[in-house]
Amino acid sequence: MDMRHRAIWLALVAMLALPLPARAAGTGCEDGRVGLAAGSVATTDAGTALSLVLSTAALSGASACVLVGLLAAGDGTTDRPIAPGGPAGLAEQLAWAAAWLRSDTVPSVLEFRDGRVVLPARLTLQERAVWLVLAAGRGQTAWLRARERFERHPAAAEVRRAAPAAPRDVDGVVLERPWPAGTRVAHLSFFDHYVPDVDRVPAQQRNRVMIDYLGRTGSRYDGHDGHDYTFPDAPFATPVLAAAPGTAYAFGSDARGLGVVIRHAAGFETVYWHLGSIDGGLAALIDRQIGLPVVAGERIGTSGASGTSGTPHLHFEVRRHGKQFDPYGWYGPAGDPCVGYAWCAPSSWLWSPALAGEFDFTPPLTDAVAPHLIMTVDPDPAVALLAQFDGHALQAIGQGVPQLAGAPTFVSGRMGDAVTLNGTDRLAYATAPHLDPALGAIALWVYVPLAAVGTVLASSADPTAAGGGAGTLELRRELRGVTYTWVFATIGDAGTTQRDELLAADGLAPGWRHLVLVWRRSDGLKQLSLDGRLAASTTRAALPTSLGTTLELGRLAPTTPAAAFSYDELVIYRTIRTASQVAALANGNARFSVAPVPRDRITVDVNAMDRESALGELVVYTDDRLVSRGAFRETLLLQPPAALWSLTVRVADAAGNVSTSTQVVPLGRQLFVPRVAAP
């Protein structure tokens, strides 16, 4: 060891104490001061070192005190003052250490050239990070010495104090992960420790401050009273498990979609919203206020997007005696701000000790794929949903994201690409707010392979009943006698079970067909058009008042195999279609954006989807000027700054991959919106 440099570092660390600048208050040691000695280490004087510490702390959110403690624990080499295995340079070492101090995925096993060490579960995340940073490039003996040096610094108390309060008075309640072990998870948003009032106060009245359990600001999202998780491998089908034993109640009519609340011991409740389905016995008790006993780890349903209009996710929430409770505890500086809010219970780690240190309880995600992004400027107000299948299933107009499973293939189609579902592949769109059972139209291109029969598309409130149960709308192709026939089938509500089948003969040859369904419940109108012409019509059909939650392609029920059709340009309209509109669609002459006239506001429909992790920030520019930056939104209302301008939206995913879409919008002239989507 270089004793001269070691001595200088010790002096540097021990002698000078400077008050923190106001902006860094709360990030230092307990007395609000960090110490760095006067003097110099090779090319770096103490003032420069201190300002580097403070700026690293300010930029990263890491504690200046802990960074100084790490410098004190190092062995004084000039280019790698904290650990010989870190990057070269004081600034680089500080930034590297700060990144670990703020990481929520610190490994629980350290590898040394002379063995491995499993970190004890009792360590706080910051302690783990300190132990890991000090291990870099050291053998186990040198690592233990570095830890001893760190222990003598006030920072050691700080990293321990950053621990969540030990579970107090929780009467043995312990939470297990509410999904199967090994499931990949992205932690989409966090509990807001500064007034978690999302279910109590409208967005515009919230305090606009979000502080998560690590004391970070800038996480999502203000007022959030739980944790949101997404499951990139099966966003709509990951099993959701009871986190602890208790009595489970199922809910279906809440604005948050399908949900389960489980009452546990000691006044605790766990809450699971936005489910895609609720399992067996519980499903029969939806909204009946009758509880069913569950054990920890018991499956209660599957993940989904019910009650949301964005990324499918599980909203997981804990309450105690009716107050919001963060089961991760509180790691930030000073006291838990949550306790100052009447509806908040003091936060405490409530997860199983085996999960400590793995904040998502999962291997870290690798996401190198940018989100899909499409924007449509001034969408035709009659169009509720438009999916063009140009390389992906995300709609160009509409809300939410498609429900997608398997790997649908995109092939050359009738209007650009088309999508083909194979066997167990699933593609479905939410019916709300796109499909109105009272009135509307669906248009699409369907590729019919030779002798293909089966369901083209369907929405059914009771999809498992033979032939579809009450509340069904279905288009299928059948062989009736010797004739292939299109069947536009509808079934009325439960109790009426009136069926209507509108039939149109189809040819034998394989190929593309254009189909338009029209319905209007007020007078029982149903129409079926084939290749631009009305093929069948009735005014006596019984139409249901409600349908299922999804419009499935290729099947009636989400779990049955897909029929062999391919699809292109699926449009759901809010209004019926006239003969000339049907003809224009079949001729490929339909427009889905309206031509602008000079005015002060335009509407932009933004759609984005990320299958690997989750959507992050949305940034909007007009004429290269930043207009807004914030959480992803599906609808933008913009005031155009000039007669001719460009509009750019940029979406990042949770891993920082970015997609951009730009369109030139010449206001006051015919609007040309290219069909090309961003990568």
Ligand SMILES: [Zn+2]
């Ligand atoms: Zn949530």
